[in-house]
Amino acid sequence: MLRGATVISLDNKGRIAIPKRYRAEIINHCDGLFVCTIDHQFSCLLLYPINEWVHIEAKLATLSSLHPAERRIQRLLLGHASECDMDGQGRILLPATLRQYAHLQDKIMLVGQLNKFEIWSESLWQQQIEHDINLQAEDAIAQSSRLSELSL
Structure with a gap:
């Protein structure tokens, strides 16, 4: 399980170091091989262990290349997919x-999402979290007013 948010550094060659707490599991389950692609909804990257990516590719293969929206998803996710091998360090x-798509520079956020990591620029991550918290608060207010209208 990939979870938690960690600030990590992007070196001058464009490399990130996967936190040590994940490395043994990653090596055991996918030999350190990942696929990285863009997130088509947010300015971040998605980093899948190869064994998880296989499931994503199978789902993408079921989409129709004749349906414009489905073809766009295939084009964006598969067209940007790149294999990334974890080195000995x-x-x-x-x-x-x-890196350019996600505006990655020195400090980035590696965010576990169960079967994948999201990779964010630190500043965009902070903006997204603030946005998500505000939306969550609005959702909670809407839910409580709906419940009070039911007169239970």
């Missing part, structure tokens, strides 16, 4: 085009 090289 636990580092992964992120391709320049992907």
Whole structure:
């Protein structure tokens, strides 16, 4: 299980070091091989262990290339997908085009999402979290007013 948010550094060659707490599990389950692609909804990257990526590719293969929206998803996710091999020091090289898409510079956030990591620029991550917290608060207010209208 990949979980938690960790601030990590992007080195001058475009590499990130996977935190040590994940390395043994990653090596055991996917031999340190990942696929990195863009998130089509947010300015971040998605980093899948290869065994998880296989499931994503199978789902993408079921989409129709004749349906414009489905083809866009295939084009974005598969077209940007890049294999990344973890080296002996636990580092992964992120391709320049992907780093540019996600506005990655010195400090980045590696965010566990059960079967994958999200990779965010630290500043965009903070903005997204503030946005999500505000939306969650609005959702809670809407829910409580709906419940009070029911007169239970």
